[in-house]
Amino acid sequence: MKKQLPHLLVLLTVFFAGLTLGFFLGRNTLRGSVTVSVPPQMLTAPTTAAETTAALPEETSVSFPIDINCADEDTLQALPGIGPVLAERIVAYREEHGSFSAAEELLNVEGIGEKRLEAILDYIIVGA
Numbered sequence: 713m714k715k716q717l718p719h720l721l722v723l724l725t726v727f728f729a730g731l732t733l734g735f736f737l738g739r740n741t742l743r744g745s746v747t748v749s750v751p752p753q754m755l756t757a758p759t760t761a762a763e764t765t766a767a768l769p770e771e772t773s774v775s776f777p778i779d780i781n782c783a784d785e786d787t788l789q790a791l792p793g794i795g796p797v798l799a800e801r802i803v804a805y806r807e808e809h810g811s812f813s814a815a816e817e818l819l820n821v822e823g824i825g826e827k828r829l830e831a832i833l834d835y836i837i838v839g840a
Contacts, residue, residue, distance in 0.1 A: 746776045750790065779839035780818070781811040791832045798823050812838050 750773075774790040780802065788799035798821070805821045806812065815838055818824050 747773065748776065748790070749773050776835050777837040778835060780815070780836050781806065781839050791835055793828050793831055814838060 774787055776790075778787055778791065780788070785796065785799040785803055788794050788802055789796060794802075801821050801823060802818065809820075812818065815833060815836055816829070818829055818832075819826070
């Protein structure tokens with residue numbers, strides 16, 4: 713019995729190590745496109761009185777992930793925590809400095825910090 717105990721412990725250790733490794737390697741493999749339709753009631757409310765009287769579109773459809781180098785202000789507003797002001801700043805930054813080379817470059821846009829970037833990382837890509 714004493715000789716079998718170390719073999720059993722090694723076997724159990726290898727089994728649990730393989731199980732753990734498989735869990736961590738397999739948990740982020742389901743990355744694909746997602747299309748979301750946003751009803752007008754969920755759109756960000758306009759900020760000026762003139763914009764308040766403007767009619768909202770019937771339905772806005774956005775396909776995720778969003779390419780931050782091609783997206784317009786309306787598309788960027790579909791990202792969590794990105795309203796009209798931040799969307800405008802992202803587009804202005806892109807026009808002034810050129811295309812983003814990495815998602816982390818969004819930290820250079822005023823109003824986007826680590827937490828906001830972390831919240832949108834799964835919803836964006838950096839295209840050409």
